[in-house]
Amino acid sequence: MKSDNLHIIDPVETSLARDYILKWGVKNQRSFNWRLSNSSYEIFISEFLLHRTRAGQVSEIYDFFIQRYPNFESIAETTKSNLREDLKTIGLNWRIDALYDCALRISRDYRGILPLDKTTLLSLPGVGEYIASAVVCFCIGSIEPVLDTNIVRFIGRFYGLKITDSSRRNKRFKEFILQFLKTKNPRQLIYYIIDFAFAVCTPSKPKCTSCPIKTVCNFGSGGGIRK
Template identity: 40%
Template sequence: MKNIDIIRIRNNTGLLQGTLIKSDYFKSPDDRIYFQQKLRAWWKNNHRDFPWRTTRNTYHILIAEILLHRTRAEQIIPVYNEFLEKYPTIREVADASESEIREILYSLGLHWRARLLHYMAVQIVKEYECKIPLEKEKLESLPGVSQYIASAVRCFALGFPEVLLDTNTVRITGRIFGIKTTDSSRRSVTFRELLQFLVDEKNPREFNFALIDLCALICRSSRPSCSQCPVIKICTYGNNGGVI
């Protein structure tokens, strides 16, 4: 790990009020604003268009996030559209058979998703009267809904400043702050705290879409396009020739 300081700011009663993070190339609170502004400006000209990004419908976003798990976004577009056309509400999913759902998802592989989608829909109908719960704990208790999916639904449907921690966002966070990543990093409290520090709390929906697209288009796992990165100025990896 490079030189990195996580400074937790507390009030006189000991309650955490905020966090200040510094590293070799990320030296002040202004750099946090710089990161957010540069990311947003880049995204306005380079964003990817997907149908689930144009809606605030909780059900639509939940289905999209489940389909996106371990699957390329471009690949799920026709499946997403077909699924919502056949099952316009969560009740139709609950009333369907698992085999019917599996038939729609067939092209995506990972057929276990059909069973989890059906179980999830049945639970929502029975326990929540067809209304998708919005509390994080209740969302995460649903079959097939991970911490990431619950956070994504709350951010993209409701506008909460949620941290979306997965392999991709861990990678870019580690590169910025100069921290090597492992398979367990997406469950790391430190990485969650670092990414929470970066999140634009005024525009979390746009911020997270932009970060996802930056990971996909620029900050790839192999052969990243560092010379085209809008935030290379404050990135440890980019300034050290791809070395952490």
């Protein structure tokens, strides 16, 4: 990928990189129980808990939480103080309170069934663009602009986009991730990208010299990138 092609989506190079990530992920993906679930409730809970929290921390309490609170009604029937106690190891009380308020509303207004249209999801307490996009993508398989810190770093470096604190809300980043996710199983590809960014395309000292997609990556080929 040449520097004079910055910010242009090359379908061939995108396809090559996508195919590699799919192959890489089969052998190198991390294992988390929430990734195996097709339950909209469990998917929602995992994405809510993962917000601003490392996957390793969430994995320590995820199974316990799902067993203790198997549905939205069980959360709504407890108290915020109990919920805070059960989730104290991952902190962020504002998020815990928002989860409780979500459960109350879903139990009351939707009979305990998570609505899967993005507009309604975004109206729920504590649900932003990332959680709403991830839930819709993971539950019904639609291609959505799922952009967390790891995905932003990968997409920004690969396509030569300037990465800033607002990149997750940037129109260009959304356009590029939508193109990259054009596959039969976007959920799986998203997990693979996250794991690839965690293991290879790291925030500091990325392993570019051993990365097979470096020749089609702006960052890896030295074609122009700004962190």
